[in-house]
Amino acid sequence: MKKDIEIAQEARIRPITEIALKAGIRADDLELYGKYKAKIPLSYIDTEKAGKAKLILVTAITPTPAGEGKTTTSIGLAQALNLIGKKTTVVLREPSLGPVFGIKGGAAGGGYSQVIPMEDINLHFTGDISAVEKAHNLLSALIDNNIQLKDGNLGIDPRTIEWKRVTDMNERSLRDIIIGLGGPTQTYSSATPMMTSRCLRAT
Numbered sequence: 001m002k003k004d005i006e007i008a009q010e011a012r013i014r015p016i017t018e019i020a021l022k023a024g025i026r027a028d029d030l031e032l033y034g035k036y037k038a039k040i041p042l043s044y045i046d047t048e049k050a051g052k053a054k055l056i057l058v059t060a061i062t063p064t065p066a067g068e069g070k071t072t073t074s075i076g077l078a079q080a081l082n083l084i085g086k087k088t089t090v091v092l093r094e095p096s097l098g099p100v101f102g103i104k105g106g107a108a109g110g111g112y113s114q115v116i117p118m119e120d121i122n123l124h125f126t127g128d129i130s131a132v133e134k135a136h137n138l139l140s141a142l143i144d145n146n147i148q149l150k151d152g153n154l155g156i157d158p159r160t161i162e163w164k165r166v167t168d169m170n171e172r173s174l175r176d177i178i179i180g181l182g183g184p185t186q187t188y189s190s191a192t193p194m195m196t197s198r199c200l201r202a203t
Contacts, residue, residue, distance in 0.1 A: 004110045008118040023089065033126050036117055068110065076113035090115075094125050097168050129168050136166050 002010075016038045017027045030038040056077065063069035071092060078090035092115070095107030106122040108115045115121060124130075140163055146154050 001111070004106070004114060005118065007112060008108075008114060008116045011116055013116055034120075037120065037126060039126060071107055072109045072111070072113050075109040075115060079113060094128060095122055096129060097123075133166055133168055139163075140165050 013036050016032065016036050017030065020027065020030055020038065020040070025040055025044060029041055029044070031040070032038045058070050058074040058077065061070045061073060074090050074092065078088045081088040092107075106118060108118045108121045143156065143163060146152070147156050147158055
């Protein structure tokens, strides 16, 4: 049996516009991320159609030693249903970097039941997770900046606030770091506050 990465890289990838057409989605409505990835507008959510469709939820599976779990089962089930003529789409969450760099491996299925391009999906995809990181940490930077302002200062006491910064990384040593415990005479002063956050957490 070939490795997952070998199967993924040997597969002929069809353009996402071709896949979208099969699903009844016009190419003009796609927000493309290269040739093989795209987002579709929320206007394609048809609650009336959804109410008539069948939903199969695959959950709470303990993976086998070979790694077959919820994702691989979901993809394999969708492939099988399409093979017998049922119009089926599999919906998966965007993987975080935790499973990718941890012992679980990737989060795009495995063997001949996986979604491709595997590397893009596991490592970056469309950039949504990193956008959430940046939005959250931008708020952290605004708090830091406000504490240093003389005019417009909100009076935030950096010794009492707790604001979690986030990063999408499977780094256990960064999950619970406490900072700013030295008091105003050691870690920061009214002139040069060092940090507003007492907790930096990797999720």
